[in-house]
Amino acid sequence: MSASRCRAAVALAAWLVVLAACAVQIAHTRFVADLSSFLPTAPTAEQRLLVDQLRDGALSRVMLLGIEGADARVRAELSRAVATTLRQDARFSIVANGAADGFAAERDFVVAHRYALSPRVNAERFTVQGLRAAIGDTLDLLASSAGLLVKPLVARDPTGETLAVLESLQGGQAPRVLQGVWSDGEGRRAVLLARTRASGSDVDAQAAALAAVQRAFDAAVASVGANARETRIGVTGPGAFSARSRTLVKGDVARLSTLATAAVATMLLVVYRSPLALLLGLLPVVTGAVVGIAAVSAGFGLVHGITLGFGATLIGEAVDYAIYLFVQSGERGRDADAVALRGFWPTIRLGVLTSIAGFCALVFSGLPGLAQLGVYSIAGLVAAALVTRYVLPVLLPANFRVRDLSVAGARVAALARRLRRLAPWILVLAAAALALLAWRGDDAWDGDIASLNPISERDRALDARLRSALGASDARYMVVIRGSSADAAIAGAERVGVALDALVEARTLEGYESPARFVPSLATQRARLASLPDAATLRSRLAQALQGLPLRADRLEPFIAEVAAARDVPPITPDALEGTAFAAPVKGTLFRDANGTWTALMGLRLPRASLVDPRALRAAVLGTGVQGATFLDVKAELDRLYAGYLQQALLMSGLGLAVIVALLAIALRDAQRVARVMVPLAAGVAVVAAGHVLLGTRLSILHLMGLLLVVAVGSNYALFLDRIGLGAGATETTLASLVLANATTVASFGMLALSSIPVLSALGSTVAAGAFLTLVFSAAFAAPAPVDAPNP
Amino acid sequence: MLRAAAFTGIAAVHAAIAAPPLSLDALMDMLRREKPATVRFNETRQMALLDRPLESSGELTFTPPDRLEKRTTSPGSERLVVEGDTLVMERAGRKQTASLRQWPQVAAMLEGIRATLAGDGPRLQQVYRVTLDGDAGAWRLVLVPRDAEVAKMVARVTLGGVQGSVRRVEVDQPDGDRSLMQIAPAGR
Numbered sequence: 001m002s003a004s005r006c007r008a009a010v011a012l013a014a015w016l017v018v019l020a021a022c023a024v025q026i027a028h029t030r031f032v033a034d035l036s037s038f039l040p041t042a043p044t045a046e047q048r049l050l051v052d053q054l055r056d057g058a059l060s061r062v063m064l065l066g067i068e069g070a071d072a073r074v075r076a077e078l079s080r081a082v083a084t085t086l087r088q089d090a091r092f093s094i095v096a097n098g099a100a101d102g103f104a105a106e107r108d109f110v111v112a113h114r115y116a117l118s119p120r121v122n123a124e125r126f127t128v129q130g131l132r133a134a135i136g137d138t139l140d141l142l143a144s145s146a147g148l149l150v151k152p153l154v155a156r157d158p159t160g161e162t163l164a165v166l167e168s169l170q171g172g173q174a175p176r177v178l179q180g181v182w183s184d185g186e187g188r189r190a191v192l193l194a195r196t197r198a199s200g201s202d203v204d205a206q207a208a209a210l211a212a213v214q215r216a217f218d219a220a221v222a223s224v225g226a227n228a229r230e231t232r233i234g235v236t237g238p239g240a241f242s243a244r245s246r247t248l249v250k251g252d253v254a255r256l257s258t259l260a261t262a263a264v265a266t267m268l269l270v271v272y273r274s275p276l277a278l279l280l281g282l283l284p285v286v287t288g289a290v291v292g293i294a295a296v297s298a299g300f301g302l303v304h305g306i307t308l309g310f311g312a313t314l315i316g317e318a319v320d321y322a323i324y325l326f327v328q329s330g331e332r333g334r335d336a337d338a339v340a341l342r343g344f345w346p347t348i349r350l351g352v353l354t355s356i357a358g359f360c361a362l363v364f365s366g367l368p369g370l371a372q373l374g375v376y377s378i379a380g381l382v383a384a385a386l387v388t389r390y391v392l393p394v395l396l397p398a399n400f401r402v403r404d405l406s407v408a409g410a411r412v413a414a415l416a417r418r419l420r421r422l423a424p425w426i427l428v429l430a431a432a433a434l435a436l437l438a439w440r441g442d443d444a445w446d447g448d449i450a451s452l453n454p455i456s457e458r459d460r461a462l463d464a465r466l467r468s469a470l471g472a473s474d475a476r477y478m479v480v481i482r483g484s485s486a487d488a489a490i491a492g493a494e495r496v497g498v499a500l501d502a503l504v505e506a507r508t509l510e511g512y513e514s515p516a517r518f519v520p521s522l523a524t525q526r527a528r529l530a531s532l533p534d535a536a537t538l539r540s541r542l543a544q545a546l547q548g549l550p551l552r553a554d555r556l557e558p559f560i561a562e563v564a565a566a567r568d569v570p571p572i573t574p575d576a577l578e579g580t581a582f583a584a585p586v587k588g589t590l591f592r593d594a595n596g597t598w599t600a601l602m603g604l605r606l607p608r609a610s611l612v613d614p615r616a617l618r619a620a621v622l623g624t625g626v627q628g629a630t631f632l633d634v635k636a637e638l639d640r641l642y643a644g645y646l647q648q649a650l651l652m653s654g655l656g657l658a659v660i661v662a663l664l665a666i667a668l669r670d671a672q673r674v675a676r677v678m679v680p681l682a683a684g685v686a687v688v689a690a691g692h693v694l695l696g697t698r699l700s701i702l703h704l705m706g707l708l709l710v711v712a713v714g715s716n717y718a719l720f721l722d723r724i725g726l727g728a729g730a731t732e733t734t735l736a737s738l739v740l741a742n743a744t745t746v747a748s749f750g751m752l753a754l755s756s757i758p759v760l761s762a763l764g765s766t767v768a769a770g771a772f773l774t775l776v777f778s779a780a781f782a783a784p785a786p787v788d789a790p791n792p
Numbered sequence: 793m794l795r796a797a798a799f800t801g802i803a804a805v806h807a808a809i810a811a812p813p814l815s816l817d818a819l820m821d822m823l824r825r826e827k828p829a830t831v832r833f834n835e836t837r838q839m840a841l842l843d844r845p846l847e848s849s850g851e852l853t854f855t856p857p858d859r860l861e862k863r864t865t866s867p868g869s870e871r872l873v874v875e876g877d878t879l880v881m882e883r884a885g886r887k888q889t890a891s892l893r894q895w896p897q898v899a900a901m902l903e904g905i906r907a908t909l910a911g912d913g914p915r916l917q918q919v920y921r922v923t924l925d926g927d928a929g930a931w932r933l934v935l936v937p938r939d940a941e942v943a944k945m946v947a948r949v950t951l952g953g954v955q956g957s958v959r960r961v962e963v964d965q966p967d968g969d970r971s972l973m974q975i976a977p978a979g980r
Contacts, residue, residue, distance in 0.1 A: 149895065
């Protein structure tokens, strides 16, 4: 007696010490919330660059705003009001809505540096013929409808370099303007572009920026009044999406898990008849969660929010442990520790080992996020099982007895007997499911990483529309140029730009973004400025060039003076753009990484509804022979990354399955018993997966997680049923405990299945259906002995 | 027959003698009733910067209430469409879209022509101080911009016409530069 009391004290003390140690570890843990740290540690330099860009780059800071409803006039008023508010908001570095006012600094910059910036400036341009042709064009323009606008600059810039620069900076089609502000092509939305100072991965900051946009819009609506009542604002962009998906997931998880918890607690309370037991039943789960977080923190240095969210779900199996212990020991009354555990513990132990083998697939999947979940689940399950085994029995109140479930258990047993007749049909069903899965092969799996995205199709469509309205690259195709200095990267971008210009001319491309437009390479700038003639030469050339033209040379003295002055102006550097709206796009497309390498990014814009072959684009880029230039098909690259990890995870799951079989073979030492455990599990997994495929769902990595969970939970059913099948336990109560555990699992994951968020409903529907099926199948395959002919 | 001819003659003489001064409302009425048609234009621009005027010509089409299309065929080819608030210009294979709000001076000038063609008196008076002289047979409408910013670029727009058709548009700029657009029915 004293020995057992001593053991109890040791168990309690050890438990408390571990909890305290975990608490210390957790207190020093960094929790991160952005989705991108869930992304893989990319294997290649390009993929690393890509992941970095998605996480922190300029692309991640773009926010697109679309105002719809009412008429163009009201929308323009709202656009102006929102832009004014947000421009005063420190969270945004730039807010543009197309209103032409307030661009004086930019205009002055272009006029001042036109000879360094204009792609048309070369020695030819300033020969007699070149001058004559350029001035002739300007005179044509003067005669045209735009003449009124051109006139003020003619004396200073008769060759039209300012216009040439403005045209090149626009990089193709300018957005449509309605009532003075940007609009989408159909004229149904006012469009704004904002850049946040915080990176897209800073979800808290992105959420704050998103809220600031909504507040600014609400205030604008209030100030415009009744006309604006029917308007809405839509915000898209990477940061907005991650903030919104976090809110969505959080909201759904909170709502659904509250419902699920209430349902499960009610069920357990009815059975336990003791609120204290209900609370004690949570101890394994809570301990598991704490140990899981501490283990992840120790192993990875940081813990992801998703790990916290899904992790608790993954060790939901631990709730079952307490059920098994309470219900199965309850039937024996006080002697739980000694007797009931004799049959109970080895089964749980084997169940935990089986689950660990399954979750190892996550640990070795290569995706840091999944690896975290795997470590969390394994550590958590081990801790939960140990608590159930050593701590719970000590804490259980002396007079604790669950409601007598033997009557219900008898009914279940009767039902289970009838299920046995289904066994052959289950085999047929499983075979059909496997055949379907084999037939669909890789098609059954969704290699599109977007399948994990909780953002609705509508939001994605809006994003595409806003991007096309602004002529903004959709960040799908990019050219990346790396160089040892900013200037080297820019020079590379310039040379690639020549090849891209040809594609634009051929209408293969609609346009592209390049930092070289704002800051040409030093060599290019020097060459342009060097091609400018001195005042005397220019004056004499002009005299010849203007012969027969209505423009007199003496009117162009300002031109001669400014060209002469431009020859001595030092070249523009990226710093010179500070204070103009040009600084932001350059910072976003030209940056230095930690080891000093510079990168220039060129986003390509494809014509709408075109079927461009990315291979042709790649060939064009590589054909330039520019060193350090890479063509990046962002989506394909990401998909490839994701598909690679999915493949890896599938492979690991296969290995995990083999390990499970080996474990069972060692523990059960009987091929028939191994089959009795494995066949229901495999059949359950196959039927659920095939069911998804039949319903038109393509399986994602979340489904795979769900299936692993089915194996983890279902292995306990199969093992217990295998054990009672051998007559080792009190059949009816054990059966009842399995049904209760199953009911709680189906209830909680069934709730998750109701979520509108694909990742949650994928997990929920897979586990709920899988857990139910594996229990039914396990019963159908259970050994006949005690069920048909109970032990006397 | 004779009586009818005599009546017409008398009416004409009567009209000539009385020559009642044309009211803005009456002019706008006539302009509104004018059937949409494509006309030819010849435009001459005089600038201090240039020794001799720049000439251009082409066709103009006005479609009520607010669509004005100007197709220049010489010296270069250019197409300009103003509809509502939107301005589309196609030139040298390039198409550019802008909002009239971006270019208030251009907007004011175009609005003077467009509102006149549409017979939209209130709109015209909103943008310009309007004076009218002459009679239905030969009227002259002088538009002076109300907006100070616009006035820096456009001093005065003068339109002249016969009955419901506009025959000339003259734009005077404060620096003395001016343009004159003469309009004649197409297909002559």
